[in-house]
Amino acid sequence: MATITEPPLKPKDFESDQEVRWCPGCGDYAILKAIQRALAELGEKRENTVFVSGIGCASRFPYYMSTYGFHTIHGRAPAIATGIKLANPKLDVWVVSGDGDGLSIGGNHTLHVLRRNVDLQICLFNNEIYGLTKGQYSPTSKQGTTSPSSPMGSLEQPISACAFALGVGARFVARSVDTLQKHLVPTLKRAKEHHGASFVEIFQNCIVFNDGAFSDFTERDIAPDRQIHVEHGQPLLFGAEKQKGLRIKPGSLQLEVVDVGEGGVSVDDLLVHDETDRNLARLLVDMEPPDFPVALGVIYCDPAPAYEDQVTARVDGACCGDLNELLRKGRTWSV
C-alpha cells in the first residue's frame, strides 16, 4: 500500500489567521516565531498540538497558532493541560504562561504539574511585570520596582522561577531569552524532546512597562560576560574569549568565577556541566549579575516516568469491566 507523505510543515504553517496584537517591540513576537520554528524543525503536526494558556499578555499566544488552542483562566493552564493529557496522552501539549499567571495566581498549579511530571512543555514568559493590567509589580519584580501599585517601590523579595521549579521537583529546567533566537529554538526543541514536564523560563522584555529589565545581562556589549550558555558535558566557560569559568570555591559549597590561565587555573579545573546533577542546577539558577553570569540553556534534565503514562497504563490495563456485573457484585437478593 502506497503511503502519501505530506511535506513537512514550515514555521509559517503554524501561524493562525488572527492578527497578532502585542505591543510593537514586545518580546512575545520573537518567542512566537521561535516556537513556530521549533515545531517545524521537529516535524510536528498541527492537529496533534495543543497550546494552553492562562491570562496575561503571553496568554494570547494560542490564538496566534494554527494548532488546537485553549485560552483559559488566570493561572489555571497547568490544571487544564493536565486534564487534556490525562484524557488523551497522545496530544502534544504546550502551556504558555507568564510570571504573574504561573507564579502568583497559578503558583500552586505550577508546583503540582511539575511534581507530578505531566508530559507538557511549560513556557513561562518572565517579564517581571504585570503587562495586561498596565504595569503593576509581579512576583518576579526586583525589590524596589516602582509601579502603579508600588509607587514607593515594591518591598517583596522576588521569586526565582527556575529555583522554584527545581525546588518542587521539576525534571527539566531550562532558560533562554526572547532575543536569542539561535539559543531559544534549540532550547525549546530540547524541552519538546524531554518526556515529562519541561519547564522553560524565557526572559521577555516588556517594552512598555518594564523596558530593559534584563539589560544588565542582555545588552550586546556586556552579554558575553553576563551570560553563560550551559551545555551538558562541556566545561562551564563564558566571556567573549571564553576566558572565564566557574568552579566550586575551595572549602565551600559555592560557585566562584575564575579567569582561565590566571593563578594557575586551567580549563581542567572548571566544573563540567552535568544536566542530571540537581545540586549543580541549584547553584547555576541562583547566579545573578553583576558577580555571576546568568545561566542559560538546559540547566537540569533528568527524566522520570510521566504521570499520564502511569495513570493511563493502570486504567487501560484494567479494561474492560461489565457494568451489569459490577451492579450485581456483593450482597443481592431477589424478590
Add this chain to the structure above:
Amino acid sequence: MSAKGPNASGADGNGAGSTVTPHTDRTREIRDETVIRFAGDSGDGMQLTGSQFAMESALAGSDIATLPDYPAEIRAPAGTTYGVSAFQVHFGSVDIKTAGDELDVLVAFNPAALKVNLHDLRIGGMVIADESAFTDRNLKKADYESNPLEDDTLAPYQILKLDITRLTEEAVKEFGISSKDARRSRNLWALGLMLWMYGRRRKATVEWLQQKFANKPEIAEANIAALNAGHAFGETAEMPGDVVGYTVAAADVEPGTYRTVTGTETTAWGLVAGAQAAGIGRIFFGSYPITPASPLLHVMAQLAEYGVVTFQAEDEIAAMCSTIGAAFAGALGVTSSSGAGVALKTEAIGLAVGTELPVVIVNAQRAGPSTGMPTKTEQSDLLQAVHGRHGDSPLPVIAANSPADCFEVAIEAVRLATKYMTPVMLLSDAYLANAAEPWAIPNVDQLPEFPVRFRTDPEGFQPFLRDPETLARAWALPGTPGLEHRIGGLERNAETGDISYDPDNHERMTKLRAAKIAGIADDIPPQGVEIGNDSGAMAVVGWGSTYGPLYQGVRRAREEGLEVSHIHLRYLNPFPRNLEALLKGFDRVLVPEVNNGQLVTLLRSQFMIPAEGLNKVRGQPFKIAEIAEAIRSRMG
C-alpha cells in the same frame, strides 16, 4: 421502593411505627415497621453495626431506609457528646420512604450516646444500654449528675440494662485476644441481640466478618462468637419478662434483584452508565477531598476497569479545570465537591459555560455557609447552582431525590451535558450521599442510549456553529485533522469562535447561551404529581432528598381528608414547561426545604405566585410529622 399489598398501611416513621398487632406466639409480636438507632463513640463501630443490621433486614425482605449520623471529628475524645456516632435503620413490611421520625429502639453504648439521642426516642420506646459503660467518669463527660439508668430519667421508656462489655468479654475469652480487642466486639454482641429481637438471620454478617478479617482469623472468630452470644442471650430467654422478640413480615415489593445502595454508589455507577449510553470510553473524574463528597472520589477510584481516570487535584480549582481540559480532549468530564468547594470552582464553571464543554459537577450539599457543619445535610446550594456565577452564565441544574434516584439523575446529567454541550450541576446532599436503601438493580443493557457524535468532517466546520434544534455547538476533539481551532474565555464570534468585542455579537451570544439552556425544557418530561390531584387546595412542592418525608407527610394529610398534593422537582433549571400552569392550579403552594427559602424564591420570582416556604435548617432531614403538621395547620 414501593410497597403494595395488605400490609401497606402507609404508616411510615413516627409513633405509628410501633403499631402492635396481637402477637401470634408467646415470645414474638408482629411489627409493621420499626426504627432502631445504634449510638456510641465514633470508634465503637456504629456505622458498621447499623449498616449490617440494615443489610440483614433487607435480606429478610424488609423495605429499609438508613440515616448515618457521624461527627466531624475523626476520633473525638472517648465518651464525649460531640464524639457520638449513630446509625439509624428504619425497616418494615410497609413502604419505607424515610429513615423514620422517632426511634422505637435506642441502643446506647455509653452515657454520651444516651444523652445526645434520647430526645428522638418515642415515649414508651426501648433503651438498650451497656451499663458497664455508665461509669462515674463517663457520666461526668456526658454531663449527667446521676446515673440515668438508676434515676427516673428513663421513666417514660422501657429500659434494658445489660452488661454488654462483660457478656462480650466472656463470649470471646476462649480466643485469647486482648481485652481491648474483646471490648471492640461489643457492637457485634449488641447486633446479635437486635438480630434476634427482630428475627433476622446472621449469615450475611458472619460471612462479612470472615471476609473482613480474612488475615486475622482469631479476630473474625471472636467477633462471630460475640455476635452469636448476643443472639443466644435473647434466644435463651435470659431477657426480662417484658422484653419480647418481634416478627416483621417481608415487604410487598416489585419483583427483581435488589441490593442496598448509598447515593454515592448510585451516582458513580450512573455516571459510568451515562458515559456508556453516550458511547464515551473515557470518564475523567477530577476532584479534591471534601466532606461529604469524598466518598464519590473513593468509589470512582475503584472503577478503572470502566474507563474511569480519577485525578485527585491539588485544589478545587484544579479539579474543575482538569475536568474542563479533559472534556475539551474528548472525555466525559466530571468533578464533585460540596458547596464551599463549588464556590472555588465557580470561575472555571464560567469558562465551561463560555466554551460550551460538556462537564458534570456533582454537589453533595452540606450545611453552610463556609465550613458550616460539614457532616450535616442541607439543601442550601440551590441558588448557588442556579445563579452563583459571574456574568450571565446559565446551566442546567438537576437534583436527585433518593439514593436510588441518583443513578437515573447521574445518567440524565450526562445526557444533558453531552447533548447540549454544557456544564450540568447535579445536586445531591450529605443525606443522599450516605443514606442507604434497597435498589432494584437495572439491566444497563436496556437503558436508552444517546450516542455523541464527535465532529470529524472539516467541510464547513466552525467551532461555534450550532445544531439548529439543540443550539449545541460541535464537539471537535484535538487530534482531528482539519478541525484545528482555538477556544477560550474571551467572548467569541458566534460562528468562527474568534475573539470578538462586537456589541451585537456579545448580545447575540448571551441570548444564545440562555436560549440553549431554556430550550432543555422541551427535552425533559412534564412535571407530574407524586400523590394527589393535579389541582386543588394545596400543593407541597419540594426537590432533592426531602422526597420521603414530603411524600409521607402529604399521604398522611390526605388520609385525614385534606386536599393536598405532592409535587417533587428533578429539574430546577430550566423548570419543566408545564410547572407554572400546574402550580397555578392550586390555591396554595407550600415549599418545604432544608434551607432558609431557596426554591420558594425561584418559584415566586419566575412564576409570580405567592408560594410559601417551610424551612428547616438543623442539619437534619424533615420529619414526616413536621410536614403533616404544617399542612394541617394551614388547611385544618
